[in-house]
Amino acid sequence: MEKLLNKNSFDSLITGLKKQGYKTIAPKKDNKLVTLEEIQDANEISLDHVITNNSIKEFFFPKTEKILSYTIEKNKVEMEEPEGFAVKSVIFGSRPCDAFSLPVMDKVFNWDCSDKFWVERREAITIVTVACDKCDSYCFCTSVGLAPDAKQGSDVLLTKISNDEYLVETVTEKGENLVKELESVFSDPPSGTPDRQVATVEKKFEIDKVKPWLDDNFQHNVWDEFSYKCIGCGACTFVCPTCHCFDIVDECTMTKGDRVKNWDGCQFTMFTMHTSGHNPRSTQGMRWRQRIMHKFKYYVEKFHSTLCVGCGRCSRVCPADMNISEMLEIISTDKGQPEPVTKE
């Protein structure tokens, strides 16, 4: 289904969503930082950025969440499973790269058994994506097979066609139902061919050349070279829409507590450390290798999908100015490739 949405109708849109019982999450500007968060008014929405500081990941896979609560009374334990964590919401203003992370992550969260915390939120949240009309030098979605106006993962795609107007295309049944629910907010689609304003994202590397190199180079001095300046802060894993490693810990008092699932990251030293002190990934080079291998080889072998959407957040946020697309460019091209060194 195709429709038209005018910026002047944002007010009615947000009011309409509230009336239909949706919580609305949208990009909100605070100084220079644009963050996806819950909004109450249309005037909080900001859409003139390249990409938000946070990805949509945290709305499906929160930074921290209770997976079990318990009370302890004289050696009797009562357990309670959490309910009501999946709140009917609309994310208005996701980017295509973020939206695509959802079907990618669906694979691991449904592998053999389903993670109900992920699945129930996926059902409760509708994604309205706004195609990118501009990009910056960190973007590389086209290098991983995506595009600034890609539809996969979205329920509705909005594409700018003038200063005030967006072409509205429904992608899924869920998206179509949402547009029908708020019919009065939208107007008829434009006649003729709309002038879609979509950014041109320069391709930085050939993804087809990456995995074959990774298959043969588990041992290579490049891993230490790439990660030499990495301080293991883990920021890259936190801002990444497809990083999903987590920790499970108990937080409690003497009589009650919660078992909690928290974001974790493979870049931390402790991530794989055994209680004995043995650490299969004891150097930052090994941990950096795991990051690249997981995203561009292991996930591909297991789930037939790259675990990266080319959003570039990891490189933007890195305090040591490490850049993943530069590394992938080195890996995938013949020139500038470091000499292989057999290393124990």
Place this chain on the structure above:
Amino acid sequence: MNIGDMTDEAPGVRTFRLNFSNEEEGNKFQFQTGQFGLYSVFGAGESTFCIASSPTKKDYIECTFREAGRVTKALRELNIGDTIGFRGPYGNMFPIEKWEGKNLVFVAGGIALPPLRSVIWNCLDLRDKYKNITIIYGAKTVADLVYKDELKEWNARKDVSLVTTVDPGGETPDWAGKIGFVPTVVEETAPDSKDTIAIVCGPPIMIKFTLPVLEKLGFKQDKVYTTLENRMKCGLGKCGRCNIGCTYVCKEGPVFTAEEISKMPDEF
């Protein structure tokens, strides 16, 4: 689960016999030898241990652990009758049906006997299905040997050949077993590789030295099994922590053949 019984096996090492708090759940519970679970002390957290008892024993499961960190310390502070949490069984199993009609050689070191104890008892409870059974087990010192009573039981059985050893310097004056590192003792014992399956479990360094010895004795890599460990949190293939290369130890393991291990990157 509640703690039905406990045994101190060695310094810092204890076995729990766990009963199901909910009888109905207990009746429905089933597992296969080689699988593991996550045991928790509510408030301290979870720890991963294999199920050390055989699936042929109903009504209870056992786990053996060494006090080494936060959760195992909390486990050691518990008494008989106390409640702990358990989730499982997770992982794959030892394919004992494939081993029927063959000789079995079990090789274990130190605290790594518990994962093999489940499969040893499973096979002994189905003794007629297997030919010769040999167990080679060693620890740093005599005191560090676990399941001391069961070692005596296995030694007394005519249908089991048991070889025990301690590291040089770990013997006591009345020690009657061998003295030497496990890989060396395996080489000396020289079990016949014909029609034989080898099952090995030990600290990474012991496995790394024992696998070449078995190869030298003629064991093909697909006839040698081991069970691996890695730091785990979810146990179900979601949290991304326990993988060795492409393989998730919690889901595609922990039981692997030496052939499968030879294809994994050197990252464990």
